[in-house]
Amino acid sequence: MCGIVGYIGSRTAYPILIKGLQRLEYRGYDSAGIALLDNNNVNVYKCKGKVRDLEQLTNGNPIGGTIGIGHTRWATHGIPNDVNAHPHTSMNGKFVVVHNGIIENFAHLRNELISRGYSFKSETDTEVLACLIENIYTSTNVSAETAVRIALTKVVGAYGLVVICTTEPNKLIAARKGSPLVIGMGHGEYFIASDATPIVEYTDQMVYLNDGEIAILTNDNLNITNLNDERKDPNVTTVDINIDNIDKGDYEHYMLKEIHEQPISLSDTFRGRINPDLKQINLGGITEVLPRISNAKRIIIVACGTSYHAGLVGEYLFEEYARIPVEVEYASEFRYRNPIINAGDVIIAISQSGETADTLAAIRMAKEQGALILGICNVAGSSIPRETHAGIYTHAGPEIGVASTKAFTAQVMVLTMMAFLIGKKRNIISTEKYEEMISNMLKVPQSIEALMKNEAHIREIAHLYKDATNAIYLGRGYLYPVALEGALKLKEISYIHAEGYPAAEMKHGPIALIDQNMPVFVLATKDKYYEKIVNNIQEVKARRGQVIAIVSEGDETIRKMADHVIEVPNIDEALMPLIAVVPLQIISYYVAVMRGCNVDQPRNLAKSVTVE
Numbered sequence: 001m002c003g004i005v006g007y008i009g010s011r012t013a014y015p016i017l018i019k020g021l022q023r024l025e026y027r028g029y030d031s032a033g034i035a036l037l038d039n040n041n042v043n044v045y046k047c048k049g050k051v052r053d054l055e056q057l058t059n060g061n062p063i064g065g066t067i068g069i070g071h072t073r074w075a076t077h078g079i080p081n082d083v084n085a086h087p088h089t090s091m092n093g094k095f096v097v098v099h100n101g102i103i104e105n106f107a108h109l110r111n112e113l114i115s116r117g118y119s120f121k122s123e124t125d126t127e128v129l130a131c132l133i134e135n136i137y138t139s140t141n142v143s144a145e146t147a148v149r150i151a152l153t154k155v156v157g158a159y160g161l162v163v164i165c166t167t168e169p170n171k172l173i174a175a176r177k178g179s180p181l182v183i184g185m186g187h188g189e190y191f192i193a194s195d196a197t198p199i200v201e202y203t204d205q206m207v208y209l210n211d212g213e214i215a216i217l218t219n220d221n222l223n224i225t226n227l228n229d230e231r232k233d234p235n236v237t238t239v240d241i242n243i244d245n246i247d248k249g250d251y252e253h254y255m256l257k258e259i260h261e262q263p264i265s266l267s268d269t270f271r272g273r274i275n276p277d278l279k280q281i282n283l284g285g286i287t288e289v290l291p292r293i294s295n296a297k298r299i300i301i302v303a304c305g306t307s308y309h310a311g312l313v314g315e316y317l318f319e320e321y322a323r324i325p326v327e328v329e330y331a332s333e334f335r336y337r338n339p340i341i342n343a344g345d346v347i348i349a350i351s352q353s354g355e356t357a358d359t360l361a362a363i364r365m366a367k368e369q370g371a372l373i374l375g376i377c378n379v380a381g382s383s384i385p386r387e388t389h390a391g392i393y394t395h396a397g398p399e400i401g402v403a404s405t406k407a408f409t410a411q412v413m414v415l416t417m418m419a420f421l422i423g424k425k426r427n428i429i430s431t432e433k434y435e436e437m438i439s440n441m442l443k444v445p446q447s448i449e450a451l452m453k454n455e456a457h458i459r460e461i462a463h464l465y466k467d468a469t470n471a472i473y474l475g476r477g478y479l480y481p482v483a484l485e486g487a488l489k490l491k492e493i494s495y496i497h498a499e500g501y502p503a504a505e506m507k508h509g510p511i512a513l514i515d516q517n518m519p520v521f522v523l524a525t526k527d528k529y530y531e532k533i534v535n536n537i538q539e540v541k542a543r544r545g546q547v548i549a550i551v552s553e554g555d556e557t558i559r560k561m562a563d564h565v566i567e568v569p570n571i572d573e574a575l576m577p578l579i580a581v582v583p584l585q586i587i588s589y590y591v592a593v594m595r596g597c598n599v600d601q602p603r604n605l606a607k608s609v610t611v612e
Contacts, residue, residue, distance in 0.1 A: 002086075002100035003027035003072040004181065005198050006162045008172050008217050009189025013068030014058070016191070020198030021051045021072045023246060026254075026400050027100075027194060028074025029601045031085035034058070035096045038065030040169050042096055046071075046085035050601075067172065069162045069192075071098035077106065078123030087164075088127040090134035091118050094166055095144075097133070099126040100194060101158035101179040109154065129155065133163065144168045145216050148175060149227055152214075158357065160209075162192055172217045176209040180355045180383060183207040183215060183222065185236060190217045195353075195379065197398055200241045207234040208381045237381050246398045253599045255401035255493070259585050260452065263445035265396040265406040266578070269413045276442055279435040281421045285392045292372050293418075294425045296346040299324050300339075300371075302331040302362045303350040306404040306488065307411060311350050312481035313577045314415035320574070321423035331358040335365050343370040351375075352399060352407040354382025363387055376414050378407055392418070401600045403492045405585050408485060409578050416441065416575065440572050447569040447579050454566065458583050461548060461564050462590035465519045466494075472510060472520045472545075473500040473584075476533055479523035482577045486521055486584030493592040493602045503529075503536040514545040521587075522562070523580050526552040527573035537561050548587075550580050 003024025007013045017034045025032075032054040033046025043065070045058045051072060071086035078084035086098045103109070106125035109132055114120075118131050129151065137147035144165035152159070158178030165173070174181055174192050184191035184199040184206055191199040192215075196206055207222070209215060213232060216223045224232040251257035274281055286293065293299075299318055301311035308330060315326040329339070331349070335358065341347075347366045351359050354377035363373050364387065375384040375391030378399065385391055394410035420437050423429040429437075465471070471490055475483035484500035491498050501510055503522070514520065520540045524533045534557060540547055541561055549562040552570050559565050566583045568576075592599045 002074050002194070004070070004098050004100055004160060004162055004192065004194045006069040006098075006172055006174070006192035007189070008067045009186060009219055010066055011189065013065050014063040016202075017068050017070035018051065018055060020193060021054070021070045023198040024194055025051055025072050025601065026402055028072050030075045030080035031073045031082070032071065033085045033087050034068055034070040035087040035098075035164060036063060036065035037067040037164055037166075037169055038062065040166070042089075042093075042164060042166050044087055044089060044096065046082060046087065048081050048085060067164070067169070069096070069098045069164060069172070076102050077125045084122045084124050086126060088122065088124060088130045090130040091120075092134060092138070094134045094137060095130050096164040096166070097126055097130040098162050099129060100160040101177075103129055103155055103159065104157040105155065129159075129161070137165075144171070145173050145214065148173050149214055149225075149229060152177070153227055160194060170218055174209065174215040174217065176213055177211045178357060178360075181209045182381070183209065183217070185222070188219055190222060192217070196239045196241060196381075197246050200239060204239050206237050206239045206381065208237065208386070210386070239380065241398060246400060253401065253589070253593075255403055255405060255589055255599050258399055258401050258406045259582065259589065261397065262406045262409050262582065263449045265410050266413050266448070267445050268395040268397065269410045270417065270441060271395075273417060274438055274441060276438070279438045281417050281438065283392055283417060283421060286374060286390045286418070289372060289374070289390045290422075290425065293346050293374070294422055295344070296324055296372075297342065297344040299326045299346045299348060300341075300366070301326065301328045301348045301350060302334050302359055303328070304331050304356055304358055306408050306485060307350040307352060307356075309481045309485040309488070310408055310411035310415065311348070312484070313412050313478060314348070314419070316478050317415055317419035317574060318422070321419045321429055322426055323428050324422070329362075331356065331362040335362040341366050341369040341371050345371040346374060347371045348374045348376060349384055349388065350411055351377045351384050352379075352404055352411075353377065354379040354384040356384075360384060360387060376411055378410065402602055402605050403489055403588070403599075408581065412577055413441070413444070416578075437572065437574070440575055443571065444575060444578050447571055448582055451568050451579065451582060455586060458566055458586045459590045461566070462587045463594060464564075465546075465548070466591045466594040468496055468517070468519050470513065470518060471496055471498040472513065472518060473498060473523075474503040474506060474520060474533075474536060475500070475523035476503045476529035477527060478573055478577050479525065479580055482523055482581045482584070483521070485581055486588070489585055489588035490591065492605060493588055493599050494595050494597055495603070496591065503533055506536060506539065511539065511543065514540055514543040516544040516546070518545050520545045520547050521584065522547055522549045524549045524551050524558050525568065525573070525576050525580060526555065526570070527576070534558060534561070550583055
């Protein structure tokens, strides 16, 4: 949630901040703003709307200065408007702050500051923080960084923040607890952002702040301390992100680009991990803990949203091929229900960003109880890899569209490789089956490329149902989680109410919703559930429902029943989620486009959920 960018150096800050906010806009797009420090004067520009609205606001205004901070907001405290937009200035103008996170005790702090003569213009917790820092600064005669440090000891909640002090104008102060911040190391300059995407074109040398750390930046120095003012040595990481991967290229939307990138992202996910000649899987990130995983009494997968659906596919894979009991939990519920965690348990945390607040809180709790914690995420240097004992990067590449597509299939591919590797180690599957599945995994990218040749047909189907108000998605076995994911994609970007169900559960309630206006998307590829799913389709047709079926190539039985069919290449049922989800992604994309929705930035959503 929310995107932060900052710069200090010799360049003009404005174009760096604006471009950075454009690349961070997937984190929030309710409002945007910048503060520029020019000749000891701070010029603040902010407004409701998107970064393009901010550009219009600044047109013709003073935009000089080599120090600045920027923010694109996903609203928590206070409705999206000009006043609540960041940056926020303290009452007497000494501090300007951008903030990502939630200050949980802001109401108490606000009342305390009011009793000291402070007044507030906005409804935000961030303005309270700015005034708190100023009050400490003016009343105790300490330095700006000390005032920030003292203020943060009084704060309950999460924050990633960058601060300008107008009376100490040649520095930026950044701090992090729960909300990510990365510092880019330049030559005589530094960059700050919520993630690496806005600053990789300037430097590939990054320092990821840890929780409780404060960074003081000048043109030629970076000093990192903790809340106790103890010095910390920066851990510099080289980040490998191709700048072309964070631009749309010739595609109209990031989401469509990322759907089409899946053959490449999946190949990148198993490159170096599957040896096609020796027919072996090597997952270096978990090699040292592989014996403990293989001997686990139970695996618990914690995740949110799309990552949760990937985890459900993982449940089927681990239980069938590794014969280890698996539970899949919403991270937000797991941490609060006082779960029973044993030392022999393995916790797998799945997160695209590696910063999902609920998932982080869940693994911290499980870690304290002695479980082995593994991470599956897409962003090197993010919090989850640093909090876990071991893990695997998906290598899906930057995913900018808020509705996750290639991250889902990459996560499922990682879980698939893990399940087969552990199954082989436990002697659950034979060498013959193991090698067969490796060969089949290598075919997935070309299978996705093949089905994408039918994109025009899928688009025609989307056109027929673009005006629907509800939709149902049905699947069995491995394809039940895909039904959930398909429904989520349609909800996220087209705002059509959609629900996914196990197909057999339709008779236990949802069938009451079916009439001639209800599109029913059925995942009906040829597997051990095929005859059952055929019966489910007949039940829908008996109620005059409109059936759009995802079927295996050459299927004639369902073609005679369904209103529309989309054929996908034949492959082992354990791998079918990787392929069958793609036409559902494409349908959701085109329905949203045809309805005039903002595909990449759907309302009320943000890409990285860093607050609870």
